[in-house]
Amino acid sequence: MKLIIDNKEILANEGETILEAAKRSGVKIPTLCHHPKLSNYGGCRVCVVEVGGMNRLITSCTTPVSEGMVVNTDSQRIRETRKTLLELILSDHPNDCMTCDKTGDCTLQDLAYEYGVKENPYTGAIRQYPTEDKNPYIIRDFSKCILCAKCTRVCDEVRGVGAIDIMKRGFYAKVATPFDGVLDCEFCGNCVDVCPVGSLTEKLAKGKGRGWETRKVDTTCAYCGVGCGITLHIKDSTVIKVTPTEKESVNNGSLCVKGKFAYDFINSADRLKKPLIKKESKFVEATWDEAVDYTVKRLKEIKEKHGSDSIGGLSSARCTNEENYIFQKFIRAGIGTNNVDHCARY
Amino acid sequence: MTNKPKIILGMGTCGMAAGAKTLLEKVESHIREKKIDAEIVHVGCIGMCHEEPLLDIAMPNRCRVIYNKVKPEDVSKIIDSHVLKDKPSKEHALSQILPDNGANPYIGITYFEEMPFNRKQQRIVLKNCGFINPLYIDEYIARDGYEAAKKVLFSMKPEEIIDTVKRSGLRGRGGGGFPTGLKWEFCRKAAGDTKYLICNADEGDPGAFMDRSVLEGDPHSVLEGMIIAAYAIGANQGYIYVRAEYPLAVKHLKIAIDQAREKDFLGKNILGTGFDFDIDLKQGAGAFVCGEETALIASIEGERGMPRAKPPFPANKGLWGKPTNINNVETFANVPQIILKGADWYSGFGTEKSKGTKVFALTGKIKRPGLIEVPMGIPLKEIIFDIGGGVADGTKFKAVQTGGPSGGCIPAELIDTSVDYESLTAAGTMMGSGGMVVMDNANCMVEMARFFLNFSTEESCGKCVPCRIGTKRLLEILERIIAGKGRENDLDLLSRLGSTVKGASLCGLGQTAPNPVLSMMRYFKDEYEEHIKDKSCRTGACTALSRYIVNPDTCKMCGICVKGCPVEAIADGTKKAKKPALIDDEKCIRCGICFEKCPFGVIYTKGAKKAAHVKEGLSEVKV
Numbered sequence: 011m012k013l014i015i016d017n018k019e020i021l022a023n024e025g026e027t028i029l030e031a032a033k034r035s036g037v038k039i040p041t042l043c044h045h046p047k048l049s050n051y052g053g054c055r056v057c058v059v060e061v062g063g064m065n066r067l068i069t070s071c072t073t074p075v076s077e078g079m080v081v082n083t084d085s086q087r088i089r090e091t092r093k094t095l096l097e098l099i100l101s102d103h104p105n106d107c108m109t110c111d112k113t114g115d116c117t118l119q120d121l122a123y124e125y126g127v128k129e130n131p132y133t134g135a136i137r138q139y140p141t142e143d144k145n146p147y148i149i150r151d152f153s154k155c156i157l158c159a160k161c162t163r164v165c166d167e168v169r170g171v172g173a174i175d176i177m178k179r180g181f182y183a184k185v186a187t188p189f190d191g192v193l194d195c196e197f198c199g200n201c202v203d204v205c206p207v208g209s210l211t212e213k214l215a216k217g218k219g220r221g222w223e224t225r226k227v228d229t230t231c232a233y234c235g236v237g238c239g240i241t242l243h244i245k246d247s248t249v250i251k252v253t254p255t256e257k258e259s260v261n262n263g264s265l266c267v268k269g270k271f272a273y274d275f276i277n278s279a280d281r282l283k284k285p286l287i288k289k290e291s292k293f294v295e296a297t298w299d300e301a302v303d304y305t306v307k308r309l310k311e312i313k314e315k316h317g318s319d320s321i322g323g324l325s326s327a328r329c330t331n332e333e334n335y336i337f338q339k340f341i342r343a344g345i346g347t348n349n350v351d352h353c354a355r356y
Numbered sequence: 357m358t359n360k361p362k363i364i365l366g367m368g369t370c371g372m373a374a375g376a377k378t379l380l381e382k383v384e385s386h387i388r389e390k391k392i393d394a395e396i397v398h399v400g401c402i403g404m405c406h407e408e409p410l411l412d413i414a415m416p417n418r419c420r421v422i423y424n425k426v427k428p429e430d431v432s433k434i435i436d437s438h439v440l441k442d443k444p445s446k447e448h449a450l451s452q453i454l455p456d457n458g459a460n461p462y463i464g465i466t467y468f469e470e471m472p473f474n475r476k477q478q479r480i481v482l483k484n485c486g487f488i489n490p491l492y493i494d495e496y497i498a499r500d501g502y503e504a505a506k507k508v509l510f511s512m513k514p515e516e517i518i519d520t521v522k523r524s525g526l527r528g529r530g531g532g533g534f535p536t537g538l539k540w541e542f543c544r545k546a547a548g549d550t551k552y553l554i555c556n557a558d559e560g561d562p563g564a565f566m567d568r569s570v571l572e573g574d575p576h577s578v579l580e581g582m583i584i585a586a587y588a589i590g591a592n593q594g595y596i597y598v599r600a601e602y603p604l605a606v607k608h609l610k611i612a613i614d615q616a617r618e619k620d621f622l623g624k625n626i627l628g629t630g631f632d633f634d635i636d637l638k639q640g641a642g643a644f645v646c647g648e649e650t651a652l653i654a655s656i657e658g659e660r661g662m663p664r665a666k667p668p669f670p671a672n673k674g675l676w677g678k679p680t681n682i683n684n685v686e687t688f689a690n691v692p693q694i695i696l697k698g699a700d701w702y703s704g705f706g707t708e709k710s711k712g713t714k715v716f717a718l719t720g721k722i723k724r725p726g727l728i729e730v731p732m733g734i735p736l737k738e739i740i741f742d743i744g745g746g747v748a749d750g751t752k753f754k755a756v757q758t759g760g761p762s763g764g765c766i767p768a769e770l771i772d773t774s775v776d777y778e779s780l781t782a783a784g785t786m787m788g789s790g791g792m793v794v795m796d797n798a799n800c801m802v803e804m805a806r807f808f809l810n811f812s813t814e815e816s817c818g819k820c821v822p823c824r825i826g827t828k829r830l831l832e833i834l835e836r837i838i839a840g841k842g843r844e845n846d847l848d849l850l851s852r853l854g855s856t857v858k859g860a861s862l863c864g865l866g867q868t869a870p871n872p873v874l875s876m877m878r879y880f881k882d883e884y885e886e887h888i889k890d891k892s893c894r895t896g897a898c899t900a901l902s903r904y905i906v907n908p909d910t911c912k913m914c915g916i917c918v919k920g921c922p923v924e925a926i927a928d929g930t931k932k933a934k935k936p937a938l939i940d941d942e943k944c945i946r947c948g949i950c951f952e953k954c955p956f957g958v959i960y961t962k963g964a965k966k967a968a969h970v971k972e973g974l975s976e977v978k979v
């Protein structure tokens with residue numbers, strides 16, 4: 011169907027929202043609570059637009075397109091409304107951007123800049139909740155929360171976990187676990203990844219560096235055969251944070267606790283970087299050639315002396331399917347035994 | 357129907373609150389003692405809350421006599437005289453109900469229908485309230501109950517029903533005013549085999565009790581309306597979402613549903629017609645926002661009661677994603693009468709665009725608070741003064757709030773406004789669900805706005821920014837004005853923020869929450885300016901703006917005020933100190949004790965005085 015957005019005629023599909031159609035045609039509409047992978051929420055209201063024939067401003071994230079619709083995404087009235095909404099949010103926000111880990115990577119900060127929010131006419135009570143950092147991975151600073159509910163929705167709709175939801179009403183509404191306790195979930199960290207502000211941040215990354223200081227390297231998670239796309243955030247030569255890659259990838263924006271948080275081995279002092287061979291009860295550093303030659307030699311000796319069934323092979327789910335296939339082939343055909351297994355079973 | 361004398365007690369929540377239970381015990385023990393052969397009948401609210409507790413007696417073939425404000429000690433006298441001798445106790449009698457079956461009236465007792473409170477009323481929805489025992493389906497059936505359901509099931513097509521309701525002009529009585537027939541038609545035409553019907557009984561406006569009274573006093577009328585609607589739209593399952601804070605309504609509904617099932621009006625294959633329809637009760641957990649239809653649906657689904665964006669509208673995608681029709685209690689209660697008496701009969705009441713009647717809960721500073729039903733288009737003046745009797749003696753009518761926390765006020769100068777959807781909207785308020793809170797000159801309009809806004813702020817679900825933070829900021833501005841800390845641009849800020857909250861909020865709660873403050877500012881701007889500029893409140897309701905001052909020239913130094921002050925804010929003032937009393941304004945908590953205790957009347961109030969003093973008729977003395 012055809013509709014007009016900002017005087018431009020565009021084609022849209024039935025069931026698409028105004029926001030989606032606008033995005034495809036290159037028109038940027040600001041959002042705080044919208045996420046393409048989550049249900050439409052309509053909570054932050056900053057995506058309001060004018061639609062011909064309607065007096066009210068309507069939210070582009072929740073309103074489906076219709077044939078012949080005339081949409082205006084920018085006007086004095088729209089800008090003023092968006093600015094007031096931002097002023098309201100910031101009137102109940104710590105505004106400690108100088109020391110916030112999210113600075114530079116914060117949607118609220120970007121919008122406040124774009125809409126020129128400076129002297130706030132709205133002042134009053136602010137929510138002051140103690141920060142919850144007793145769980146192993148996530149710092150939950152509720153005073154920064156803007157109640158966009160992306161975290162609760164990703165937890166429920168994408169992960170199917172439902173570890174958190176909103177409790178209390180009105181101004182004092184708060185994202186909480188059952189009975190508002192310490193977060194005790196599977197720690198996939200998806201809530202942190204979707205949080206548009208500094209309310210949910212990675213404990214491991216605290217104070218380590220901010221968005222503009224890091225180099226982003228897209229790679230593949232090495233933990234298992236799924237091969238999730240991840241982005242390493244590197245400051246100097248240290249990985250300070252891992253996020254799911256924004257590119258198209260098998261994990262579609264999700265990660266598990268290992269991919270998201272278990273990266274401290276990378277810079278660990280205990281990490282083995284070279285092969286070791288035990289000589290006179292002591293591990294001694296060796297070259298790869300030495301290590302491979304030694305292994306081949308010993309396997310042959312053992313097979314000859316004790317037979318193929320005296321050897322067994324254990325592989326790892328961290329290898330790919332192909333690698334695991336080769337490994338079992340090697341054990342079965344090369345060594346000549348069926349003693350082969352790995353942590354996810356052959 | 358027995359031929360025994362009937363002793364009828366108003367056992368609605370209002371009657372109970374006024375002492376009907378004690379009265380009932382007294383009646384029971386008295387007829388047991390005297391071995392009087394009479395039937396005790398419990399009825400719902402007849403509307404006259406100001407006359408509760410009510411005890412009526414109906415002798416066989418005689419008019420039913422209403423006794424008002426009955427004290428337990430008068431019970432035996434009334435019963436002995438009326439039941440044993442057929443001589444109504446005229447000193448206690450209020451009125452008698454016009455005979456509808458040739459019963460003999462008594463001489464010298466006013467007719468109920470001719471009382472000023474009732475004369476201008478038109479009872480369609482409240483037809484049975486206070487007249488039948490809501491716990492017995494047979495009493496409902498005896499007054500044409502379930503005749504309309506039979507009529508539609510046996511002789512009407514769904515389209516004919518929808519057409520009748522459309523032609524009747526019935527509009528949503530929950531406040532929105534959307535044409536009911538059209539709403540049904542949308543749902544009927546929506547694609548899908550499974551459809552749901554919901555009755556919204558989550559009445560929550562402060563001072564509103566229309567739906568509660570109907571559910572308590574005539575639950576079958578709502579069930580019957582639902583059966584008709586379900587048949588019209590093609591729904592087989594209905595829900596009544598009722599506040600858990602209405603225990604009596606819940607109880608009566610449960611009993612009514614069971615009885616309707618027994619009589620084959622609900623369940624599988626109703627009356628052998630092949631039509632299946634049943635109703636479940638869902639009790640709300642006390643959130644005002646669940647009266648909003650999408651939040652209500654979320655709540656029935658077991659989710660947090662938060663509104664969802666529209667479109668999709670419930671008619672297309674409602675409960676469990678299926679087409680759903682939601683109407684309010686009063687809307688459903690109108691339906692059986694429309695079916696029985698016809699669309700033309702119904703549209704004969706009201707104005708061009710607002711047809712039929714509307715039930716109002718008349719409360720606040722009114723002489724005769726109660727539950728009333730009036731034809732649409734009646735001038736507001738007739739409701740306030742003719743039906744309600746005006747405000748208390750010695751005070752002046754100031755304004756009336758309609759639509760509860762979502763509505764606005766109508767000032768005394770607009771008292772001739774016609775009560776219909778369009779005129780009320782034009783006056784800056786709304787019909788709402790039917791709360792009518794009357795204010796007199798002791799009500800401060802800043803404080804009233806704060807009261808309603810405080811309610812909306814507390815009841816906001818917190819989902820959208822303008823409602824969650826915007827209403828809170830509006831409330832804070834009002835609070836500082838009331839505390840004497842209003843700023844010069846506060847009125848400007850109120851109207852600017854108010855219009856953003858109205859314009860940008862997700863659901864009806866936020867979209868209407870600023871209405872009270874915006875409409876009160878529109879009509880009573882001078883009062884708002886006084887609070888900000890002069891730091892004074894003309895009504896005295898804003899205690900922070902009042903000051904207590906001792907006239908040093910006339911103080912007798914008796915020390916009574918010094919002793920009476922609970923916060924030791926008064927220095928000197930004793931013979932020993934040899935100085936007149938002096939009130940430390942910083943320490944003073946404006947309790948007014950010194951003012952009341954001073955035997956010589958030398959303590960004055962400045963700026964304002966406590967509302968209590970206005971009531972007592974004490975005049976303000978400025979120094």
